Amino acid sequence: MADDPPVTPYDKPAGGWDALRSSLHALREQDVVLKGAGTLLRTNQPTGFDCPGCAWPDRNAHSSFEFCENGVKAVANEATARRVTREFFAEHPVAWLAQQDDHFLEAQGRLTEPMAYDAASDRYVPIGWNDAFARIAAALHALPSPDAAVFYTSGRTSNEAAFLYQLFVREFGTNNLPDCSNMCHEPSGVALTEQLGSGKGSVTLDDFEQCDAIFIFGQNPGTNHPRMLGELRSAAKRGCRIVAFNPLRERGLERFTNPQSPAEMFGGGSTRIATHYYQPRIGGDLAVATAIAKVVVERDAVDHAFIAAHVDGFDALAASLRATGWDALERESGLTRKQLEEAAQVYVDSRATILCWGMGITQHRRSVATIQMLANVLLLRGNIGRPGAGPCPVRGHSNVQGDRTMGIYEQPSDAFLDHLGAAFDFAPPRAHGFDTVAAIEAMHDGRAAVFFAMGGNFAAATPDSARVHAALQRCALTVQVSTKLNRSHVVHGRDALILPCLGRTEIDLQAGGPQAVTVEDSMSMVHLSSGMNPPASEHLLSEPAIVARLAAATLPRSRTRWAWLVEDYDRIRDRIAQVVDGFDDFNARVRRPGGFHLRHPGRDRRFPTPSGRAQLFAHPLDEGSMATPAPAPFTLMTVRAHDQYNTTIYGLDDRYRGVHGLRRVCFISPADLQRHGLADGQHVDITSVWHAADGALEERTVSDFRLIAYDIPDGCLASYFPETNALVPLDHHAERARTPASKAIPVRLSPRAPA
Ligand SMILES: Nc1nc2c(c(=O)[nH]1)N[C@H]1C(S)=C(S)[C@@H](COP(=O)(O)OP(=O)(O)OC[C@H]3O[C@@H](n4cnc5c(=O)[nH]c(N)nc54)[C@H](O)[C@@H]3O)O[C@H]1N2
Ligand SMILES: Nc1nc2c(c(=O)[nH]1)N[C@H]1C(S)=C(S)[C@@H](COP(=O)(O)OP(=O)(O)OC[C@H]3O[C@@H](n4cnc5c(=O)[nH]c(N)nc54)[C@H](O)[C@@H]3O)O[C@H]1N2
Ligand SMILES: [Mo]
Numbered sequence: 187m188a189d190d191p192p193v194t195p196y197d198k199p200a201g202g203w204d205a206l207r208s209s210l211h212a213l214r215e216q217d218v219v220l221k222g223a224g225t226l227l228r229t230n231q232p233t234g235f236d237c238p239g240c241a242w243p244d245r246n247a248h249s250s251f252e253f254c255e256n257g258v259k260a261v262a263n264e265a266t267a268r269r270v271t272r273e274f275f276a277e278h279p280v281a282w283l284a285q286q287d288d289h290f291l292e293a294q295g296r297l298t299e300p301m302a303y304d305a306a307s308d309r310y311v312p313i314g315w316n317d318a319f320a321r322i323a324a325a326l327h328a329l330p331s332p333d334a335a336v337f338y339t340s341g342r343t344s345n346e347a348a349f350l351y352q353l354f355v356r357e358f359g360t361n362n363l364p365d366c367s368n369m370c371h372e373p374s375g376v377a378l379t380e381q382l383g384s385g386k387g388s389v390t391l392d393d394f395e396q397c398d399a400i401f402i403f404g405q406n407p408g409t410n411h412p413r414m415l416g417e418l419r420s421a422a423k424r425g426c427r428i429v430a431f432n433p434l435r436e437r438g439l440e441r442f443t444n445p446q447s448p449a450e451m452f453g454g455g456s457t458r459i460a461t462h463y464y465q466p467r468i469g470g471d472l473a474v475a476t477a478i479a480k481v482v483v484e485r486d487a488v489d490h491a492f493i494a495a496h497v498d499g500f501d502a503l504a505a506s507l508r509a510t511g512w513d514a515l516e517r518e519s520g521l522t523r524k525q526l527e528e529a530a531q532v533y534v535d536s537r538a539t540i541l542c543w544g545m546g547i548t549q550h551r552r553s554v555a556t557i558q559m560l561a562n563v564l565l566l567r568g569n570i571g572r573p574g575a576g577p578c579p580v581r582g583h584s585n586v587q588g589d590r591t592m593g594i595y596e597q598p599s600d601a602f603l604d605h606l607g608a609a610f611d612f613a614p615p616r617a618h619g620f621d622t623v624a625a626i627e628a629m630h631d632g633r634a635a636v637f638f639a640m641g642g643n644f645a646a647a648t649p650d651s652a653r654v655h656a657a658l659q660r661c662a663l664t665v666q667v668s669t670k671l672n673r674s675h676v677v678h679g680r681d682a683l684i685l686p687c688l689g690r691t692e693i694d695l696q697a698g699g700p701q702a703v704t705v706e707d708s709m710s711m712v713h714l715s716s717g718m719n720p721p722a723s724e725h726l727l728s729e730p731a732i733v734a735r736l737a738a739a740t741l742p743r744s745r746t747r748w749a750w751l752v753e754d755y756d757r758i759r760d761r762i763a764q765v766v767d768g769f770d771d772f773n774a775r776v777r778r779p780g781g782f783h784l785r786h787p788g789r790d791r792r793f794p795t796p797s798g799r800a801q802l803f804a805h806p807l808d809e810g811s812m813a814t815p816a817p818a819p820f821t822l823m824t825v826r827a828h829d830q831y832n833t834t835i836y837g838l839d840d841r842y843r844g845v846h847g848l849r850r851v852c853f854i855s856p857a858d859l860q861r862h863g864l865a866d867g868q869h870v871d872i873t874s875v876w877h878a879a880d881g882a883l884e885e886r887t888v889s890d891f892r893l894i895a896y897d898i899p900d901g902c903l904a905s906y907f908p909e910t911n912a913l914v915p916l917d918h919h920a921e922r923a924r925t926p927a928s929k930a931i932p933v934r935l936s937p938r939a940p941a
Pocket of ligand 2: 339340341342343366367369370371545549582583640641642643644647648649667668669670671672687688689690729824825826831832833834907908910911914928
C-alpha cells in the first residue's frame with residue numbers, strides 16, 4: 187500500500203500544456219519524433235490519412251492542423267520504430283508471453299511477418315503467406331458447415347477491406363459476422379432504426395454551430411474524443427448551454443484549454459464547458475430522460491405541428507409519462523426533482539438541441555429503452571430535421587460506422603443480400619449469423635471451431651474473460667489479422683496464425699500503384715485516407731489483399747475476380763457503388779475535397795420506418811431493477827483511462843482523474859468507504875454476483891485493486907476496462923441489442939489481508 191504512487195486531484199483544465207507534453211512523450215517513447223511530426227501534419231488532411239483514433243469528424247476545410255493528444259498517441263503507436271521479429275518469438279514461449287500484461291505486449295512494437303503456432307515448442311514460428319492461406323482454407327473446408335466459422339471485425343477496417351471481407355464470408359456461406367459494434371453502439375442502432383428509420387446520428391458539425399443546447403450523456407470526450415472539446419469550446423463561447431450527465435465529474439467536460447489557441451495557452455486561460463453538470467447514479471439515465479420528457483409534456487412545450495405531421499405514439503407516451511411519479515424518478519436517477527426540472531428547463535428554453543451519448547448509455551441492460559427515451563425527448567420538440575438539432579451517438583472506432591454500411595452485420599437485410607448476390611452472381615446465405623455474445627457461446631459449446639479476426643482484440647475486449655478464453659482455446663484454428671501483439675495472440679486455438687497487416691499511416695502499394703482507402707465518420711462523412719509512411723516491414727499485406735488472397739485460396743469456384751479487384755481499389759469502390767445505397771458515383775464523389783455526406787433521411791424529416799413516420803415509445807421504469815442483489819451492494823462501471831485505446835494500453839496514467847502509474851484501481855465515494863469499514867488506498871478483491879438463468883448464484887473475482895476515494899455517487903464504483911472484463915457475466919447484456927452491460931456490474935468488495 188505504501189508503495190502506491192499518490193493520487194492527486196487534477197484541477198487544471200483539460201488540454202493545455204499537459205496535453206502537448208504528453209503527446210511529445212508518446213512520440214519520444216516510440217522513437218518517432220521526427221517522422222511522427224511529419225506524419226501528424228497529414229492526419230485528417232484532405233490528402234493525408236484518417237486518424238486511427240476515434241470516429242469524431244474533422245474540420246479540415248477550416249483549420250490546417252487539428253491537434254489531438256490521443257490522436258497523437260494512436261498515430262505514434264502505429265508509426266513506432268519498434269518491431270516484433272521472428273527472433274522475439276523464438277526467444278519467448280507463448281506460455282511466457284501469456285503472463286505479460288497488455289501494456290507489455292503493445293510496447294513490443296509492430297508485427298513484421300506471418301507466424302504460425304507450433305505446439306511442440308509452444309512458440310510462434312514463421313510461415314509463408316501462401317502456406318498460411320492454405321492452412322486457413324483447409325480448416326474452413328474441414329468444418330461440418332460454413333456456420334461453424336466466425337469472422338469478427340474491429341472498427342478500424344477500411345470500407346474497401348470490409349466490403350471484400352463480408353463478400354468473402356457470404357460467398358463462403360455464412361452471416362457469422364460479429365463486430366466490435368456489438369459491444370459498443372449496437373443499442374443506438376437498434377433503438378434509432380425502429381424509431382427514426384435510420385440507426386445513425388443525424389447531426390453534422392455545422393449543427394454544433396447552430397444549437398442552443400448540447401446535452402451529453404455517459405460520454406467522456408476529454409479522453410475519448412478530444413477533438414469534440416474544440417466544438418464544445420466554440421459552442422460554450424457563443425453562449426450555448428452544455429448539460430452533462432455523468433456519475434463522475436470528468437475534467438474534459440468541465441474546463442478546457444485549447445492547445446491550438448495561443449491566447450489561451452500563453453494567457454493561462456481556459457473555457458468552461460458544461461454550464462450544468464449532474465451526477466446521476468449508474469444506470470439512472472432512463473429516469474433522467476423520462477423526467478425531461480415528462481416536463482415537456484406536462485408544460486405542453488410540445489411541437490404539436492411536427493408530431494401531427496411526422497410522429498406516431500404521442501398519446502400512449504404522454505399517458506405513461508403522466509403516470510410516472512417524481513418519487514420513482516428521483517430514486518431511479520439519483521437526482522433531485524429540482525435538478526431534473528432545472529435540466530428540463532434548459533431543454534425547454536432551447537430552440538435547437540443536440541443530444542450526444544456514449545458508452546455510459548449503451549452498455550446497460552435497458553440501453554435500447556434509454557436511447558428511445560432520449561429520442562422521444564428530441565421528437566417531442568421537433569428537434570430533428572432542423573438546423574442545430576438532432577441525435578448524436580458518438581461512435582468509437584474510426585470506421586466502425588462505415589463497416590456496418592459495408593455489410594459487416596450478422597443480421598443483413600434481404601435487400602442488401604439481393605444486391606450483393608446480383609452484383610457477384612451467387613446466392614448469399616439468408617439465415618442470420620452470430621453476434622459477439624452468440625459467437626462466444628457457439629465456440630464454447632463446440633458449434634463453431636474456426637475463429638478469424640479482422641483486427642481488434644477479441645480475447646480482451648469481450649466480457650466474461652475466463653469463458654471467452656476457454657471458448658477460443660477450444661477452436662481448431664484462430665487467426666488474427668493484426669498490427670500489434672495482443673492478448674488474442676496468446677489465448678488461441680489448437681492451431682493459430684498471426685497475419686500482420688499495413689496500418690492506416692502506411693503506403694499501400696498494389697499492382698495499380700499506391701492505393702487510398704475510404705472511411706465513414708460518426709457524422710456520416712465518407713472520405714479518402716492514404717498513408718505516407720513506408721510499411722513497418724516488407725512482409726506486410728494490406729487488409730484488402732489479405733481478404734482477396736484468402737478468398738482465392740478458399741473459394742476455387744468463386745466468380746469474383748479477387749486478385750483483379752485489389753490491384754486498384756477504384757475497382758472495389760465501383761462494386762460498392764453497385765451494392766450499397768448512397769454510394770453512386772463513389773470514386774468521383776469521394777475525391778472531392780472533404781469527401782461526401784451520406785444524408786440522414788431525418789434531416790429532411792423523412793422517417794423510413796414501416797409506417798413512414800417516426801415513433802414515440804413509452805418505456806416504464808422498472809423500479810428497483812438497479813438495486814443490486816443482496817450480496818452485491820455496489821454497481822461497477824468499467825471505463826477507459828486516458829492512456830489507453832480500448833485494450834491497447836499506451837501507459838499507466840489517467841491524468842484527468844489524478845491517477846499515475848497504476849491501472850488496478852477502484853473509485854469509490856468517501857461515504858461508502860466509511861459505511862463499509864474501508865479506507866482510501868486499501869487494496870481489495872472485486873467479486874461480481876450474478877443470478878444465472880438457471881437460478882444458480884455465480885461469482886467472478888478479480889484481485890488486488892486499490893480503492894480511491896472519489897467524487898462518485900454512493901453505491902457506484904468505477905474501474906478500468908479490460909482488467910475488469912472477467913467480472914461481466916456473458917448473459918448480462920442489453921435487452922434486444924445484446925451489448926454486454928459492462929457499465930452496470932453488481933459487485934461486492936473484499937479487503938485483502940495486509941501484505
Ligand atoms: N483515447 C481513446 N479514444 C477512444 C477510445 C479509447 O479507448 N481511448 N475508445 C474508442 C471507442 S471504441 C469508443 S466506443 C469511445 C468510447 O468513449 P466513451 O463513450 O466516452 O467511453 P467510456 O470511457 O467507456 O466512458 C463512458 C463515460 O460514461 C460514464 N458513465 C458510465 N456509466 C454511466 C451511466 O450509467 N450514466 C451516465 N450518464 N454516464 C455513465 C463514465 O463515467 C464515462 O465518463 O471512444 C473511442 N475513442
Ligand atoms: N468492460 C468493457 N468492455 C468493453 C468496453 C467497455 O467499455 N468496458 N468497450 C467495448 C467497445 S466500445 C469496443 S469498440 C470493444 C473494442 O474491441 P476491439 O475493437 O476488438 O479491440 P481494440 O482494443 O480496439 O483492438 C486493438 C487491436 O487491434 C489491432 N489493430 C490496430 N490497428 C489495426 C489495423 O489497422 N488493422 C488491423 N487488422 N488490426 C489493427 C491491434 O493488434 C490491437 O492490438 O471493446 C468493448 N469492450
Ligand atoms: Mo467502441
